[in-house]
Amino acid sequence: MIKMSINKDLENGFVLRSACLEDAIRMEFVQAMCYPTLHQSEIMDRRHFANHIKVFPEGQLVVEKDGVVIASTSTFRSEFPKHDHNFLEASDNLWLTNAQVPNGEWLYGIDMGVLPEYRGLGLSKEMYKARQEVCKQLGLKGQITVGMTIGFGKVKDKMSIEEYCVGLEKNEFTDPTITPQRKAGFRWVRPVYNYINDPEAGYASILMYNPVDENYFI
Numbered sequence: 001m002i003k004m005s006i007n008k009d010l011e012n013g014f015v016l017r018s019a020c021l022e023d024a025i026r027m028e029f030v031q032a033m034c035y036p037t038l039h040q041s042e043i044m045d046r047r048h049f050a051n052h053i054k055v056f057p058e059g060q061l062v063v064e065k066d067g068v069v070i071a072s073t074s075t076f077r078s079e080f081p082k083h084d085h086n087f088l089e090a091s092d093n094l095w096l097t098n099a100q101v102p103n104g105e106w107l108y109g110i111d112m113g114v115l116p117e118y119r120g121l122g123l124s125k126e127m128y129k130a131r132q133e134v135c136k137q138l139g140l141k142g143q144i145t146v147g148m149t150i151g152f153g154k155v156k157d158k159m160s161i162e163e164y165c166v167g168l169e170k171n172e173f174t175d176p177t178i179t180p181q182r183k184a185g186f187r188w189v190r191p192v193y194n195y196i197n198d199p200e201a202g203y204a205s206i207l208m209y210n211p212v213d214e215n216y217f218i
Helices: 021-034 046-055 123-138 161-169 178-183
Strands: 007-009 014-018 061-065 068-078 106-114 142-148 187-192 205-211
Touching: 014 123, 021 046, 021 061, 021 068, 021 106, 046 068, 061 123, 068 123, 106 123, 123 142, 123 178, 142 178, 161 178, 161 187, 178 205
Parallel strands: 106 142
Antiparallel strands: 007 014, 014 061, 061 068, 068 106, 142 205, 187 205
């Protein structure tokens, strides 16, 4: 039973709402379409999404258009990471069962996907805003995520991940994932090596946080 839920009408007929078990099949499709280069061992399927909804229903959100789910995001409650880790370790091998900390002070986002034909409409930003609303309703400190550096794979032979991060901070170039996350309010903490098994990301990511209190700093 969902203790709290999100249901918001967006522009152009989109609806952002809390996910239900019936959404798991469509969430699987969104996942497959959004991460074509991600290693199969790290792709979530309907079983994983269904379990996320059972483990932490408040933290699973979808966007639908004409009754069809076209975007989704998955989260769990966590403490702030003290040590580097990888995606499978963080997510309990995609299941979240043992990753979920019932009284965790942060909302850890492990997935954000929008079907390619619906990108550029601000839907990911709306999902990040909704996740922040979940944080406020549950009394959490804010969101954390380890953002995939999708553009790093193309330049990893020319620069280090640290240099890539600095370039993003200085707005010297953009990244398909990190730039929207920064625009949504996320702050860079540090690069994480070998976080994700995706060559487009150069197998690296960036630990970031977005506090509810804008004056809060790690």
